[in-house]
Amino acid sequence: xxxxxxxxxxxxxxxxxxxxxxxxxxxxxxxxxxxxxxxxxxxxxxxxxxxxxxxxxxxxxxxxxxxxxxxxxxxxxxxxxxxxxxxxxxxxxxxxxxxxxxxxxxxxxxxxxxxxxxxxxxxxxxxxxxxxxxxxxxxxxxxxxxxxxxxxxxxxxxxxxxxxxxxxxxxxx
Numbered sequence: 001x002x003x004x005x006x007x008x009x010x011x012x013x014x015x016x017x018x019x020x021x022x023x024x025x026x027x028x029x030x031x032x033x034x035x036x037x038x039x040x041x042x043x044x045x046x047x048x049x050x051x052x053x054x055x056x057x058x059x060x061x062x063x064x065x066x067x068x069x070x071x072x073x074x075x076x077x078x079x080x081x082x083x084x085x086x087x088x089x090x091x092x093x094x095x096x097x098x099x100x101x102x103x104x105x106x107x108x109x110x111x112x113x114x115x116x117x118x119x120x121x122x123x124x125x126x127x128x129x130x131x132x133x134x135x136x137x138x139x140x141x142x143x144x145x146x147x148x149x150x151x152x153x154x155x156x157x158x159x160x161x162x163x164x165x166x167x168x169x170x171x172x173x
Contacts, residue, residue: 007101010071010075011075011101011104011105014068014071014072014075014105014108015104015105015108017036017037017038017068017072018068018069018072018105018108018109018111018112019108019111019112020038020039020040021038021065021112021115021116022108022111022112022114022115023040023115024040024115024116024118024119025040025118026118026121026122027042027121027122028040028041028042028118028119028122029041029042029119029122030061030062030065030119031061032060032061032064032065036064036067036068038064038065038068058123058126058129058132059128059129059132062129062132062133062136065112065116065136066136066139069109069112069136069139069140072105072108072109073143075101075105076102076105076106076109076143076147079098079101079102080102080147080151080155082098083095083098083099083102083155083158084151084152084155099158099159102159103159103160106144106147106159109140109143109144110140110141110144112140113136113137113140113141116133116136116137116140117133117137119133120133120134120137
């Protein structure tokens, strides 16, 4: 398999996971399958019964989000390094594809942090879960701030404006 095909498959898998997390609404529950797939479940008696019969736990689901975010972070970091190393070279379509993937994943991190914040309200009575979720949201927003402050100015311009919209202010988490 060609490197570009691997990158596309990895990008797609990571983007889908972050997009699913971003779509969580207050009251929803996150379900993570054995193969790392993410699903949103609305609160119903059937879903409650299903969750009680499967090895699902809040901490396991949050840990799987953390693991997937770590993969997203690695993909973004590698892409930034590749783009910065090739800044002077115009690599045409390949560069544009990398920029698109990077923009998309950075946006999806921000959106996923918002989805996790809504998940936190679902578990408002469970302090440990809320702290785990808040920790993950802080990591996600912190990564976006790191990218914002450590990326070269020319690459920031190519990436676009989504980096200016990030915050680590706890009042906004």
